[in-house]
Amino acid sequence: MSAADRHPLRDLAWPVVRTAQIAVVLCGVAASMAGSLVRHAGRGRRERILRDAGAVVSAALWRLGPAFIKVGQMLSSRRDLFAAAFCEELESGLARGRAGGAEEGVEIGSVASVERHLVGGVDAAVKTIHPTAAERLRVDLGLITAMTGIAGALLRRSGPTLRHVVHEMCASVRRQTDLVAEAAALRRLEDLELVLPVVFPRVLDDASGPDVLTMTWLPGQAGGRRFADPRRTAKRLVLTLYEMLFVNGVVHCDLHPGNWWELPDGRLAIVDAGFTYELDDEMRTHFAEFFLGMSSGNAEVCATHALAAAAQPVSPEHEKAFRRDMEHLIGSITGLTAGSFSLTGFAARFFAVQRRHRAFSRAEFIFPLMALLAIEGQVKQLDPGINFQSLAGPVVLRSIVARARAGR
Incomplete structure (x- = not known):
């Protein structure tokens, strides 16, 4: 949303509405957790209560939208901050999503859409951010940060760390709307093609900018995911991530099945560098x-x-x-x-x-x-x-x- 399109009343109304929506969801979470505490009252039921909490929070994050879902997915890995049973339920509950890699012309996500077009004679994937996504993320991530500040004040041992962690995670989620940063990440990741049988989309600079990212289209796997040699594929995927972690420095943090697949020649196609670190x-x-x-x-x-x-x-x-x-x-x-x-x-x-x-x-x-x-x-x-x-x-x-x- 550009500055010219923004309206003062709308800028004020949206945070108020979102705060009210979040308050309603949080009341539902509190009620569900109170019910769990009553049902599992007694000794030896702590893990069951934690699992119920993870399931309830996961469902709430799904209702609240993509910013909350992504932060929840990242927090599910923080078993240094939260109990393992809670994190396991959080991870399981938020690991939903549509597997990609299919031969389709349009992919619609929570933050952006990718459409297949012919651009200057090149078969291309054109990525655009949804018109309201950046503004909604700005508001939601601001509210998440505020909520974390309150939680951090109550957690004397881990509160400062929790606030820092959530700040870093919110910054990472916000970068998913930065198409210029994603283009830079893709250019860095191209170096992996020199040492491994992988391929990343090439950025078409003349057709890209702050509002659109145009890349070469990578053919998917029509009819489902198939691997000629599963053991070889597994090894290549692990080595690709290790190369990112230890050599390249740009880490793809979202390698779910929709973001990578195997091409007919055995190379791994890896897409969507919006969530990299x-x-x-x-x-x-x-x-x-x-x-x-x-x-x-x-x-x-x-x-x-x-x-x-x-x-x-x-x-x-x-x-x-x-x-x-x-x-x-x-x-x-x-x-x-x-x-x-x-x-x-x-x-x-x-x-x-x-x-x-x-x-x-x-x-x-x-x-x-x-x-x-x-x-x-x-x-x-x-x-x-x-x-x-x-x-x-x-x-x-x-x-x-x-x-x-x-x-x-």
């Missing part, structure tokens, strides 16, 4: 060293880099206990076979250790884990025995050596 050199180093330590069974390295990525300093007592618990955690996964290792299970236990010792991670450290968790289920369906740890080693080492040579 760029890791700076410092955070990329911390995450790479942490992952290398995890793969090699070096708990001391894992603990050191996890603490370096903490949102706030940890007391000496908590640091000592944190390192001790990390020793147990890393020791428990060292030597596990590929089929026995669960990235989701490891992340849940790692977040529990963080929460126990108040070593809350900066949001920048969580986005890579969130991207990995987004693909783990899909990858294990393709290849149940895939070894996430061994695949990471060579990419991590290559990234560390490259940064050392560059003097970073």
Whole structure:
């Protein structure tokens, strides 16, 4: 919505209406939770109450719209801040969505639409943001930030971290309406095509700008998702994400089935770079060293880099206990076979250790884990025995050596 199209009364009315809508939904959440507490009153029912809370909150976020859904999806990965049972229900309840990759001429999402057109003789995908999307996101994300401020005041232990995390997440959601930023991300991701059998849409600069993003159209998989060699596909998807995390630095945080598929020649087509996150050199180093330590069974390295990525300093007592618990955690996964290792299970236990010792991670450290968790289920369906740890080693080492040579 341009400044010329905005009307003062409408600018005032929409936040008031949205606040009223949110208040109604929150009252429904409170009533549902009160009912759950009554039904499950008594000892030993805490997990059932947490799961009910996750289901109720998920349903409420769906009613409130895309901004709330996206923030909820990201918060579902923050098991360092919330109980695991609550996060599991939140993740399950918000993991809905239409799988894409089909040969269709129009894709309509909650924030933007993509239409297939012939542009200058090129088969192109033309992406435009819905006329009211940016304004609605601005209002909704502002309200989410305000609500988080209230919640943070009530949570003395994790309140400051929660506010910072939600601020980062809201900024990421808001960037989904920035087509110039998405075009820049696509250009950076093109570098992956030099080292991996993947393909990204090419930005057509002459037909793109702040209000429209025109890209080459990538053929989908008419008739459903098919993979000539599922194990090969799984490996390629994991290596692509590792290359993003440890080398390229631009991480696609939304690799659900609608945003990637396999082309007839075996390459992976990856689209929709609206929800990406760029890791700076410092955070990329911390995450790479942490992952290398995890793969090699070096708990001391894992603990050191996890603490370096903490949102706030940890007391000496908590640091000592944190390192001790990390020793147990890393020791428990060292030597596990590929089929026995669960990235989701490891992340849940790692977040529990963080929460126990108040070593809350900066949001920048969580986005890579969130991207990995987004693909783990899909990858294990393709290849149940895939070894996430061994695949990471060579990419991590290559990234560390490259940064050392560059003097970073």
